[in-house]
Each structure stands twice: as C-alpha cells, then as structure tokens.
Amino acid sequence: xxxxxxxxxxxxxxxxxxxxxxxxxxxxxxxxxxxxxxxxxxxxxxxxxxxxxxxxxxxxxxxxxxxxxxxxxxxxxxxxxxxxxxxxxxxxxxxxxxxxxxxxxxxxxxxxxxxxxxxxxxxxxxxxxxxxxxxxxxxxxxxxxxxxxxxxxxxxxxxxxxxxxxxxxxxxxxxxxxxxxxxxxxxxxxxxxxxxxxxxxxxxxx
Amino acid sequence: xxxxxxxxxxxxxxxxxxxxxxxxxxxxxxxxxxxxxxxxxxxxxxxxxxxxxxxxxxxxxxxxxxxxxxxxxxxxxxxxxxxxxxxxxxxxxxxxxxxxxxxxxxxxxxxxxxxxxxxxxxxxxxxxxxxxxxxxxxxxxxxxxxxxxxxxxxxxxxxxxxxx
Numbered sequence: 512x513x514x515x516x517x518x519x520x521x522x523x524x525x526x527x528x529x530x531x532x533x534x535x536x537x538x539x540x541x542x543x544x545x546x547x548x549x550x551x552x553x554x555x556x557x558x559x560x561x562x563x564x565x566x567x568x569x570x571x572x573x574x575x576x577x578x579x580x581x582x583x584x585x586x587x588x589x590x591x592x593x594x595x596x597x598x599x600x601x602x603x604x605x606x607x608x609x610x611x612x613x614x615x616x617x618x619x620x621x622x623x624x625x626x627x628x629x630x631x632x633x634x635x636x637x638x639x640x641x642x643x644x645x646x647x648x649x650x651x652x653x654x655x656x657x658x659x660x661x662x663x664x665x666x667x668x669x670x671x672x673x674x675x676x677x678x679x680x681x682x683x684x685x686x687x688x689x690x691x692x693x694x695x696x697x698x699x700x701x702x703x704x705x706x707x708x709x710x711x712x713x714x715x716x717x
Numbered sequence: 718x719x720x721x722x723x724x725x726x727x728x729x730x731x732x733x734x735x736x737x738x739x740x741x742x743x744x745x746x747x748x749x750x751x752x753x754x755x756x757x758x759x760x761x762x763x764x765x766x767x768x769x770x771x772x773x774x775x776x777x778x779x780x781x782x783x784x785x786x787x788x789x790x791x792x793x794x795x796x797x798x799x800x801x802x803x804x805x806x807x808x809x810x811x812x813x814x815x816x817x818x819x820x821x822x823x824x825x826x827x828x829x830x831x832x833x834x835x836x837x838x839x840x841x842x843x844x845x846x847x848x849x850x851x852x853x854x855x856x857x858x859x860x861x862x863x864x865x866x867x868x869x870x871x872x873x874x875x876x877x878x879x880x881x
Contacts, residue, residue: 561728561767571744572859574874579817654817658874661744662857665728665767666816669747669828672768672783674775676729 523556525714526681529640530554534683534696536639537632541687541694544606544631549687560677564664567682568593568695571661578629579654579666582637584647586707588700589667590637592629593660598692599625605692617657626655636696644711667699674702721865726750729783731764733795737865745812745858747829749785749836752809752862752869753792753845755801761864762796764788768828769835785835793843806845809869809881810836811860813852829853849881 531554542549565571576599578592594602603621606628617625630653641648656663671678681698700708726732726742734740740763742750753762764782771784781787793803813833833852840847851858851871861870872878 562730565744656816656855658746658816659744659857659859661728662746662814663816665744665746665748669768672729673773676780676783 522709522714525712526556527554530681530683530698532643533636533640534685537636538685540632540635545687547687549685552684554681554683556681558677558679561668564678565661568660571659573660575660575663576625576657577663578626578633580633581651582648584649586646586648586700586704588698588704590633591667591697592633593695595693598694601692602628622655626653629653629655644708646707646711670701726763726765728765729767729780731782731788731792733760733762733799734864735760735799740862743859745860746814746816747832749810749812749832750860751836753796753806754867755805756807756867757805758800759864760796760799760801761862762792763862764792766832766836769831785832785839789839803843808840808845808847809849811851811858811869811871814854814856816855818855851881
C-alpha cells in the first residue's frame with residue numbers, strides 16, 4: 512500500500528479539509544431541511560484495518576440505514592451516508608411529518624424519503640468537493656439498504672482488498688437536534704484517486 | 718449446560734474449531750463464509766473470503782484467507798493438521814450477496830456472486846461435497862458453525878435466524 516504509507520501529516524490534513532468541505536456543505540443542507548442547527552465533528556482520516564471500519568458505527572452487526580453512491584469520474588471512489596434507526600425515525604418525523612408507527616420496518620415511501628434525504632446530502636457533499644478539488648465527480652443513482660454495518664461497508668472496501676487489509680477513509684460525523692440525529696459520511700476514494708486529488712490541489716508528493 | 722466457546726473469524730480471516738466450539742463470523746455482505754466439517758472427528762473450519770481470486774492481488778505478501786483460491790487450501794491444511802481427513806469433509810456456505818444493485822456497472826460490483834462461484838469451483842476440485850448453501854440475495858448475514866452438531870446458523874436482518 513505504497514501510496515498510503517507515503518502520506519505525510521500535511522497530506523492527511525489536506526484530506527481532512529476535503530472531508531470538512533464536503534460534510535460542511537452537507538450539514539448546511541441538512542440544517543436547512545430540518546430548520547435546526549446541525550453540529551459537525553472534526554473529520555477523521557484514517558487507515559483502518561477492514562475489521563475496524565464497521566466499529567466506527569457501532570460494530571459489524573449494528574443495523575444501519577445506508578445510502579450508497581459510487582462516484583465515477585476523475586477521482587473515483589465510494590461514498591456512504593450512514594444513520595442508525597433512531598436517527599432515521601427522527602428524520603422522518605421531524606422533516607416529513609410521517610406518523611410514528613410502532614411496527615418495525617419501513618414502508619416503501621419511508622425508505623424512498625430516506626434515500627432522497629441521503630441523495631440531497633451526498634449530492635451537496637460531492638458537488639462542493641468537486642468544486643474545491645476541480646475534478647469531475649459523477650455520482651451514480653443512490654441505492655439504499657437497511658442492514659448490518661459490516662455487510663454494507665465491506666462493499667466499499669473491495670478495491671482495497673486487492674492491495675492490502677486496510678482502507679483509507681475520510682469520515683465525518685454530524686449531530687443535529689441535540690444528540691437525537693446522528694449521521695456519518697464515509698468517503699472511501701479508490702486507491703489510485705489520492706495522487707490525482709493531491710495533484711489537483713497542488714500538493715505534490717514529489 | 719456447558720457454555721460453548723465462540724471463536725471469532727474476522728474479515729479475510731480463517732480459523733478452526735474442535736471440541737464443540739462455535740466458529741462465528743459477522744457482517745457478511747459480498748464476502749462468503751465457508752464452513753468445512755469432518756463429522757466423524759468433529760473438526761470444523763471457517764473462512765471469511767473477500768475476493769474470488771488471488772490473481773488480482775497487488776499486495777506484496779498475500780493474506781491467504783482473503784481469496785477463495787488460497788483460503789480453501791490453507792483451511793484444508795490447518796484442518797488436516799488438527800486431524801481431519803480431506804475425504805470426509807463436507808462444506809456449507811453462506812454470503813455472497815449483492816448489497817447494492819447498480820445498473821451498468823463494472824464487474825467489481827458483482828463481487829458476491831463471483832466469490833460464490835469461485836468457492837464452489839475450489840470445493841469441486843477437492844471433491845468436497847456441498848451439503849447446503851444460503852448465498853446471493855441483497856442482504857447481510859452473520860453465521861455461526863457449531864462444531865459439535867455440524868450445523869450452520871445464519872442470521873439476517875430481514876429473514877431472522879435459520880439453520881442449514
């Protein structure tokens with residue numbers, strides 16, 4: 512994993528700023544949707560063993576709702592927007608006045624609404640990122656899943672599997688409505704994207 | 718009742734169990750959880766396979782447990798070392814889902830079905846019978862293999878618990 516071992520502290524900071532700009536715009540979008548303040552944690556950039564990636568959202572078996580976009584273009588990668596169920600229910604009630612229902616599970620309408628929220632947030636994440644870096648990023652149509660975090664996130668790690676047992680990810684957490692709404696963005700650029708990102712930003716590795 | 722000990726198998730990892738211990742791996746998405754079992758000696762092995770073939774590997778030192786074509790020989794060796802006989806082994810497998818369906822995307826997005834195909838081909842080449850499998854679909858699975866009873870327990874969010 513030569514690219515990643517070479518990363519200097521300065522370059523890690525650059526990647527943090529990348530996460531900051533994307534998530535900052537997404538948090539603003541969410542705040543507008545909710546009409547409530549939304550706080551954001553300082554982004555984390557880490558090279559994590561596969562086993563630990565899902566630990567960041569509560570473990571491999573934690574049930575989460577995930578909106579996934581495959582990013583194509585000049586710096587391809589995978590983008591996940593993950594929320595736990597309590598936050599999802601909170602969003603549905605707060606934003607869209609869906610009735611609280613006692614049964615488990617979600618109607619097609621509710622999942623579609625969550626997917627659209629994810630689409631808006633990830634869209635603003637990516638477009639601000641593309642503007643900042645100056646590289647084209649074309650997201651796929653978003654897909655939504657309600658499943659175990661380990662099963663979902665491993666889907667974004669396959670590109671790393673060929674070259675090691677760890678992945679570099681840019682993670683941002685935000686909190687809205689006190690602590691009631693918590694969401695996570697995971698941007699996992701493909702390994703070959705890092706050089707392009709640094710080059711576009713004028714951060715030479717040479 | 719004696720509490721059965723649980724041996725965890727991580728992602729791209731493998732392990733063996735004897736004396737009634739349970740092998741467990743969590744959060745299988747496109748990965749395949751493969752269990753091998755020697756019923757007469759009650760020796761079980763499990764691998765959490767992430768990719769179909771080591772031919773695509775670009776890493777310097779290969780993690781054998783990660784690829785279907787290297788994990789199965791390694792697991793066989795470990796099990797034989799513990800006293801299992803290859804000709805008695807039976808296989809059960811689960812996982813290999815396609816978590817997200819994306820139209821018009823590259824082959825890497827079909828990784829789940831390819832993992833299953835590759836595992837089945839390897840098992841066939843060793844003439845190990847596949848007793849049962851629960852593969853494919855678009856959902857994650859957690860599996861536990863009981864080395865005492867030789868049963869594979871599969872848990873998923875949508876379909877609950879079942880045993881094969």
